[in-house]
Amino acid sequence: MTPNIPETTKKRVVIIGAGFGGLKIARDLADSEDFQIVLIDKNNYHQFQPLFYQVATAGLEPSAISFPLRLAFHYYKDVHVRITEVTELRTDSQEIITQLGAISYDYLILAIGADTNFFGQKNIQEKALPMKSVGEALGLRNRLLENFENALVSDSDDVRQGLMTVVVVGGGPTGVEVSGTLAEMKRHVLPKDYPELDFDLMKVYIVESGGELLGPMSKNAQIKSKEYLEQLGVNVFLNTRVTDFDGKYAYLNNGEKIRTNNLVWAAGIKANFIEGLNPEILARGGRIKVNRYNQIEGHQNIFAIGDVAFMTEDAYPNGHPQVAQPAIQQGKLLSKNLPRLLRGNPLEEFTYKDLGSMATVGRNLAVVDLPFWRFQGFFAWLTWMFVHLMSIVGVKNRLLIFINWLWNYVTYDQSLRLIIKQKSPKAED
Amino acid sequence: MTPNIPETTKKRVVIIGAGFGGLKIARDLADSEDFQIVLIDKNNYHQFQPLFYQVATAGLEPSAISFPLRLAFHYYKDVHVRITEVTELRTDSQEIITQLGAISYDYLILAIGADTNFFGQKNIQEKALPMKSVGEALGLRNRLLENFENALVSDSDDVRQGLMTVVVVGGGPTGVEVSGTLAEMKRHVLPKDYPELDFDLMKVYIVESGGELLGPMSKNAQIKSKEYLEQLGVNVFLNTRVTDFDGKYAYLNNGEKIRTNNLVWAAGIKANFIEGLNPEILARGGRIKVNRYNQIEGHQNIFAIGDVAFMTEDAYPNGHPQVAQPAIQQGKLLSKNLPRLLRGNPLEEFTYKDLGSMATVGRNLAVVDLPFWRFQGFFAWLTWMFVHLMSIVGVKNRLLIFINWLWNYVTYDQSLRLIIKQKSPKAED
Known part of the structure; x- marks a missing residue:
C-alpha cells in the first residue's frame, strides 16, 4: 500500500x-x-x-x-x-x-x-458503553435492545433489573439527552414492545460529579433540565461519582451500588x-x-x-x-x-464568537442559552430542532431527519428498534 | 434462560x-x-x-x-x-x-x-459474498466500498483490477439486479467518488449456467434483460459456470479465469x-x-x-x-x-395464484410479466417500483424508500456510501 x-x-x-x-x-x-x-x-x-x-x-x-x-x-x-x-x-x-x-x-x-476519557479507570473502560462515534452509538443501541430481549427470557427479577436499568455518567448535554430519551422510551415505546415485562424494574439514572447538570450553561438551564429529567422519571444524582463498574453493579462514591449491566459513560473527554x-x-x-x-x-x-x-x-x-x-x-x-x-502577509487573530448552547431533554422539553436570551420549554425545543437540522451536512440527511422527527413526534415511536449486524467473509489482500 | x-x-x-x-x-x-x-x-x-x-x-x-x-x-x-x-x-x-x-x-x-446454496463448493462457500440477509447485504456493501478505498492506495493495476471487478454468479432476479446496479454505479457514481482511479479496470460480469437470464420469465423478458445489462456494460456469460474461486480469481468451466476479489453468489438456494x-x-x-x-x-x-x-x-x-x-x-x-x-371442519385446498414476476435492471429499465400482459422498459420500471413500494411493510419505510428513490433518480446518487461498523464492549451475562 x-x-x-x-x-x-x-x-x-x-x-x-x-x-x-x-x-x-x-x-x-x-x-x-x-x-x-x-x-x-x-x-x-x-x-x-x-x-x-x-x-x-x-x-x-x-x-x-x-x-x-x-x-x-x-x-x-x-x-x-x-x-x-x-x-x-x-x-x-x-x-x-x-x-x-x-x-x-x-x-x-x-x-x-x-x-x-475514562480517567484511568480500567474496569469502567473495559465494560462501560462510550458514545463518541457513530459505531459506538450503534453498539450502545444494539446492546440496549439485546438486553430487553434477554430480560424477556430471563428467570430472575434481579437479572432483569440489571438488564433493563441504565446508569448514565456525566451531566453534560450528552448525558442529559441520552437519559431523557431513555426515560421517554420507558414511558412510550418499550412497554408496548415488551408488554410481558414489568417496567418498574427499569430505572434510568444520571450521575454527575458536580453540583448541577449542564455545568457551563445558565442557572436557569441547569435547574430546568434537572426538573425536566425528574418529571420524566430519571433519578438525578448530583455531587456523586461512579467509582467502579463490574458489568453488574455500578459503585458510587457514597457507598451505594446500583444493579445495572449498562453504564453509559459520558463523563469526560x-x-x-x-x-x-x-x-x-x-x-x-x-x-x-x-x-x-x-x-x-x-x-x-x-x-x-x-x-x-x-x-x-x-x-x-x-x-x-x-x-x-x-x-x-x-x-x-x-x-x-x-x-x-x-x-508573508499578516495573519488574523482568532476570537471566539459564542453563538450559545442548548440541550434537549425530551419531547417539548429543551433548554437554550443564547448570548442575550435564555429560555426553556417548548419553544426552546423547537429552536433546538431547527438549529440541529440546519447544521447537519447534506440536504438529503436534513430531509430524512426532519421526516423521522415528525414521524416520531406524531406516533411517539421511532420504529428503528432493529438489531442489524454486518455479516461477511474475510477479504483477500 | x-x-x-x-x-x-x-x-x-x-x-x-x-x-x-x-x-x-x-x-x-x-x-x-x-x-x-x-x-x-x-x-x-x-x-x-x-x-x-x-x-x-x-x-x-x-x-x-x-x-x-x-x-x-x-x-x-x-x-x-x-x-x-x-x-x-x-x-x-x-x-x-x-x-x-x-x-x-x-x-x-x-x-x-x-x-x-453453494452446491458443496467449499472454496466458494468460504470466500464468496452471499446476499440472503440484510446482514449479508450490508457486508457486501462494506466490502465493495473498502475495496475501492484499497484500490486507491494499491501500487499495482493487477491488484486494482481484482479489487474493482465484480463477478455475479446466477442469472435470476437478484443477479440481474445487482449486476445492473453495479454497472450503473460504475457509470454515474464511483468515478466521481474516485476520480483518481482508472475505471477501465472495473468490470462487471454476470455468469449464468443456463442458456438465458431470468429463466422462469418470458422469452421477451429474458432477451430484454440481457440487452439492458449489455447496454449498461455488464459482461453477460450464459451457459457458463464458476467452478472455483480462490479470493483472487474466479475460474470458469470453459477454462477461462477472471481476476476478481469479489464473487457475489446468487446462484441458488x-x-x-x-x-x-x-x-x-x-x-x-x-x-x-x-x-x-x-x-x-x-x-x-x-x-x-x-x-x-x-x-x-x-x-x-x-x-x-x-x-x-x-x-x-x-x-x-x-x-x-x-x-x-x-x-373438525373441512379444510380448503391451496391453489397458487400467479400475480406475475418482474425484475429491474437499472434506471428506467425493467421487465414485467403479468399473467396477461408482458412489457419492458420505462413503464415496466415504474410498475416495478410501485409494486415493491406497496409491498414493503410499514408506512414509514414506504415513505423513506420513496424519498430515497426519488433522490437517487434526480441526483444519480444514493449518498449512502458509508462504511459504518458497530463498536461495543462485550456484555455481561
Whole structure:
C-alpha cells in the first residue's frame, strides 16, 4: 500500500480529521489555487456528533447523521481523501506516517478531536458503553435492545433489573439527552414492545460529579433540565461519582451500588494524541497549546483546531468549550490565514464568537442559552430542532431527519428498534 | 434462560420464521380467540428480501427494508415474539428445542425459508459474498466500498483490477439486479467518488449456467434483460459456470479465469432444515413435501409454508416458485384453515395464484410479466417500483424508500456510501 498522492507544484495542506473543524477548512480550501488538500480520516464519512445520542436510542439511523467524505468533494480535483490512521508525526522531515506509508506536508492541520476519557479507570473502560462515534452509538443501541430481549427470557427479577436499568455518567448535554430519551422510551415505546415485562424494574439514572447538570450553561438551564429529567422519571444524582463498574453493579462514591449491566459513560473527554508531538506543549485534557493563529508551539506550519486545540483568550482563560462552534470558526479563519502565511502577509487573530448552547431533554422539553436570551420549554425545543437540522451536512440527511422527527413526534415511536449486524467473509489482500 | 411463554387454555400455534409467510399468518391470527401465537425468528425484524440488492449497492439503508417484529404486534396481547434459534424438532413430545429451552406446540408452522446454496463448493462457500440477509447485504456493501478505498492506495493495476471487478454468479432476479446496479454505479457514481482511479479496470460480469437470464420469465423478458445489462456494460456469460474461486480469481468451466476479489453468489438456494425433521419427506433443494393444506407428511398439526415447502399442483409439478407470493398466499390460507382444523371442519385446498414476476435492471429499465400482459422498459420500471413500494411493510419505510428513490433518480446518487461498523464492549451475562 502507498498513499498515492499525486506530485504537485502547489503547497500541500494535510488535514488530519474530518470532524467539524477539519471538514470546514477542507471545504473552504477545496478550490484553492495555492494548495493541494489531503484529508485523512479513519472513517469515510463525517459524523454529526450532537446527534449520536439519537442513534444510540434508535431515533435516527447512523446514515442520517453521517456524510460521505468523497461525496463532499466530488467537484474538486485536487482534494485527496485517504481513509487511514496516522501513527506518527515527523516534524523534522515534515511528514506524517500513516498505515499507508509516509505523506509529506507543507502545512499540517491537526483536527484530531477528542475521545472518551475514562480517567484511568480500567474496569469502567473495559465494560462501560462510550458514545463518541457513530459505531459506538450503534453498539450502545444494539446492546440496549439485546438486553430487553434477554430480560424477556430471563428467570430472575434481579437479572432483569440489571438488564433493563441504565446508569448514565456525566451531566453534560450528552448525558442529559441520552437519559431523557431513555426515560421517554420507558414511558412510550418499550412497554408496548415488551408488554410481558414489568417496567418498574427499569430505572434510568444520571450521575454527575458536580453540583448541577449542564455545568457551563445558565442557572436557569441547569435547574430546568434537572426538573425536566425528574418529571420524566430519571433519578438525578448530583455531587456523586461512579467509582467502579463490574458489568453488574455500578459503585458510587457514597457507598451505594446500583444493579445495572449498562453504564453509559459520558463523563469526560480527552484530546487525541499522535506519536511525535512534543508532550510539553500539551495542556489540561491533553489539548495542544496553540497561539491565536492556531499554530502549535515551535512550528509555524503546524496547526491544531477544534477539540484538540487549547487556545486562551481573555474571555476563555481555560480554553474554548470543546463543541462544534470553536472548531468550525477556527477552520474558517485558518482557511483565510493559510494563503496569507504563504504570501508573508499578516495573519488574523482568532476570537471566539459564542453563538450559545442548548440541550434537549425530551419531547417539548429543551433548554437554550443564547448570548442575550435564555429560555426553556417548548419553544426552546423547537429552536433546538431547527438549529440541529440546519447544521447537519447534506440536504438529503436534513430531509430524512426532519421526516423521522415528525414521524416520531406524531406516533411517539421511532420504529428503528432493529438489531442489524454486518455479516461477511474475510477479504483477500 | 427460559422461553417464558405464558400458560394458556388456548391452543398454541408456534411459527418459526418471520419472513413473508410466517409474518402473514402471525398477523392474520394475531387477534384470534382460539390461538396463542408464538413467533420465533433469529432477528428482531422482518426482512424485505426483494430489496436486499439495494442495500448491498448502497441504495437503501438496512432499516428501510426491515420492520421490527415487536412493533408489528403492539396491539396484540397474546402474540409472543422470541428472538432465538431453533435447534431441534421433537414431534413425539410436540415441542421444539430452542436456545432458550423447549417450547411446546399444538400447531407448528415451519416458515423457515431458504438460504444460499453453494452446491458443496467449499472454496466458494468460504470466500464468496452471499446476499440472503440484510446482514449479508450490508457486508457486501462494506466490502465493495473498502475495496475501492484499497484500490486507491494499491501500487499495482493487477491488484486494482481484482479489487474493482465484480463477478455475479446466477442469472435470476437478484443477479440481474445487482449486476445492473453495479454497472450503473460504475457509470454515474464511483468515478466521481474516485476520480483518481482508472475505471477501465472495473468490470462487471454476470455468469449464468443456463442458456438465458431470468429463466422462469418470458422469452421477451429474458432477451430484454440481457440487452439492458449489455447496454449498461455488464459482461453477460450464459451457459457458463464458476467452478472455483480462490479470493483472487474466479475460474470458469470453459477454462477461462477472471481476476476478481469479489464473487457475489446468487446462484441458488436450498431450503433450511431443522434437526428432527424426517429426511425422507424432503424433496429437491431440501424442501419439505406438503399436501395441499401445507401439512407435512405424517403430521396433521405441522405445516410448512413458503420457500421451504414443496407443494405440487397440476400447474406446478415441480413446486411453486420460491418467491414472496406463494409464502404470503399460503400463510393467508393457513390462517383460515387452522380454525377449521381445530373445529373438525373441512379444510380448503391451496391453489397458487400467479400475480406475475418482474425484475429491474437499472434506471428506467425493467421487465414485467403479468399473467396477461408482458412489457419492458420505462413503464415496466415504474410498475416495478410501485409494486415493491406497496409491498414493503410499514408506512414509514414506504415513505423513506420513496424519498430515497426519488433522490437517487434526480441526483444519480444514493449518498449512502458509508462504511459504518458497530463498536461495543462485550456484555455481561
